[in-house]
Amino acid sequence: xxxxxxxxxxxxxxxxxxxxxxxxxxxxxxxxxxxxxxxxxxxxxxxxxxxxxxxxxxxxxxxxxxxxxxxxxxxxxxxxxxxxxxxxxxxxxxxxxxxxxxxxxxxxxxxxxxxxxxxxxxxxxxxxxxxxxxxxxxxxxxxxxxxxxxxxxxxxxxxxxxxxxxxxxxxxxxxxxxxxxxxxxxxxxxxxxxxxxxxxxxxxxxxxxxxxxxxxxxxxxxxxxxxxxxxxxxxxxxxxxxxxxxxxxxxxxxxxxxxxxxxxxxxxxxxxxxxxxxxx
Amino acid sequence: xxxxxxxxxxxxxxxxxxxxxxxxxxxxxxxxxxxxxxxxxxxxxxxxxxxxxxxxxxxxxxxxxxxxxxxxxxxxxxxxxxxxxxxxxxxxxxxxxxxxxxxxxxxxxxx
Numbered sequence: 091x092x093x094x095x096x097x098x099x100x101x102x103x104x105x106x107x108x109x110x111x112x113x114x115x116x117x118x119x120x121x122x123x124x125x126x127x128x129x130x131x132x133x134x135x136x137x138x139x140x141x142x143x144x145x146x147x148x149x150x151x152x153x154x155x156x157x158x159x160x161x162x163x164x165x166x167x168x169x170x171x172x173x174x175x176x177x178x179x180x181x182x183x184x185x186x187x188x189x190x191x192x193x194x195x196x197x198x199x200x201x202x203x204x205x206x207x208x209x210x211x212x213x214x215x216x217x218x219x220x221x222x223x224x225x226x227x228x229x230x231x232x233x234x235x236x237x238x239x240x241x242x243x244x245x246x247x248x249x250x251x252x253x254x255x256x257x258x259x260x261x262x263x264x265x266x267x268x269x270x271x272x273x274x275x276x277x278x279x280x281x282x283x284x285x286x287x288x289x290x291x292x293x294x295x296x297x298x299x300x301x302x303x304x305x306x307x308x309x310x311x312x313x314x315x316x317x318x319x320x321x322x323x324x325x326x327x328x329x330x331x332x333x334x335x336x337x338x339x340x341x342x343x344x345x346x347x348x349x350x351x352x353x354x355x356x357x358x359x360x361x362x363x364x365x366x367x368x369x370x
Numbered sequence: 371x372x373x374x375x376x377x378x379x380x381x382x383x384x385x386x387x388x389x390x391x392x393x394x395x396x397x398x399x400x401x402x403x404x405x406x407x408x409x410x411x412x413x414x415x416x417x418x419x420x421x422x423x424x425x426x427x428x429x430x431x432x433x434x435x436x437x438x439x440x441x442x443x444x445x446x447x448x449x450x451x452x453x454x455x456x457x458x459x460x461x462x463x464x465x466x467x468x469x470x471x472x473x474x475x476x477x478x479x480x481x
Contacts, residue, residue, distance in 0.1 A: 125480060180474060279417035356391045367455045367477030 106268050113265045115345035118308035120270030122362045123184040123300035125161075132265040134158060134187060134299065140263035141256035147248060148235065149204035153197030154253040157190040157285045168284050175280040176296060180368055182274060185298035190281060191257050194291040198238045202230060239355045253294055260297060270302030304362055310350030372401035376408070381415045385467040403460045410443045411436075419468045436465070437473040449477055 142151060161169055176182040205225050214220035233240020237248050257273065261370065264271035278293040287293060318329035338344040363370035376382060389397045408415050413454065424431040444457035455475055462472045
């Protein structure tokens with residue numbers, strides 16, 4: 091068991107001094123990486139630990155597995171094949187580390203043990219009706235909870251969401267470690283063959299890791315749909331109103347930042363293209 | 371300076387629109403180079419865009435050809451590898467502006 095110092099357990103800034111709001115606000119999909127600067131192994135581990143600790147339905151964390159590929163330690167043909175599977179996007183060749191996130195449906199096989207583990211840990215309590223017998227006789231026979239007992243499509247959707255949450259944590263952890271990161275998709279079967287991923291697992295997203303060659307603003311915060319368009323108040327279609335004072339506070343805290351494109355972005359992209367020998 | 375009839379091509383107009391942040395001289399250098407490439411492959415620019423990709427099959431038809439020609443054209447200037455790459459990338463950028471992609475080359479330092 092790992093000992094955690096209580097004073098470091100909550101609310102402390104990261105090693106870079108980022109608060110949670112700053113990590114969210116500064117995160118960008120980085121598309122230019124310094125190929126010459128390796129990523130420290132401890133940083134990769136921290137990112138994976140953040141993903142491992144993320145919430146998961148039924149505590150079935152075994153559904154979300156990943157293969158970490160270090161460019162410098164990988165057979166050249168294999169790495170070239172992976173870059174090809176990522177449609178030869180230049181950033182895939184630049185990033186020194188790739189994490190191939192997968193959804194492994196066999197992870198649900200551990201559902202019973204994982205739930206039992208939550209009872210033993212005091213997370214699922216008898217006050218709420220949890221017992222080993224309840225797991226066996228009710229939960230495992232209820233498709234809304236034991237997703238593998240019901241419609242396969244829903245099981246796959248839920249598995250994707252659970253994996254996505256882990257990946258989301260990994261993105262923020264990468265930001266917290268001062269790394270550039272981005273998610274890509276590509277030719278899943280080709281990646282699976284190159285990495286020996288079994289048929290039970292589906293390659294979901296590929297997370298690139300490396301030190302950003304572009305500025306930390308990466309051209310500014312990306313445009314997003316309006317708050318009111320996304321969130322509803324009590325009933326679908328009734329927009330939840332955004333409080334301007336909250337927005338002002340988030341700007342002050344660094345979560346909401348200047349929106350892209352920053353005025354110099356075009357020049358930055360041309361300079362990056364020249365450095366990497368890319369068309370601009 | 372590129373000829374007006376060359377710049378009038380739809381595909382060149384699309385490419386030129388991506389050069390708005392450059393100085394007139396930089397812009398003309400790139401359009402001149404593209405015009406020379408069109409002469410090199412003996413095709414007008416709109417034809418290049420039409421023939422590289424087969425709309426019916428949704429597959430590239432002549433990507434290898436244009437990638438090779440862009441490289442050969444750039445090499446014909448007898449410059450440094452970096453300068454050659456910069457030239458072939460002007461051709462790539464023209465295709466990109468028209469929704470098509472040539473295969474990329476990596477600079478020597480990335481290999």
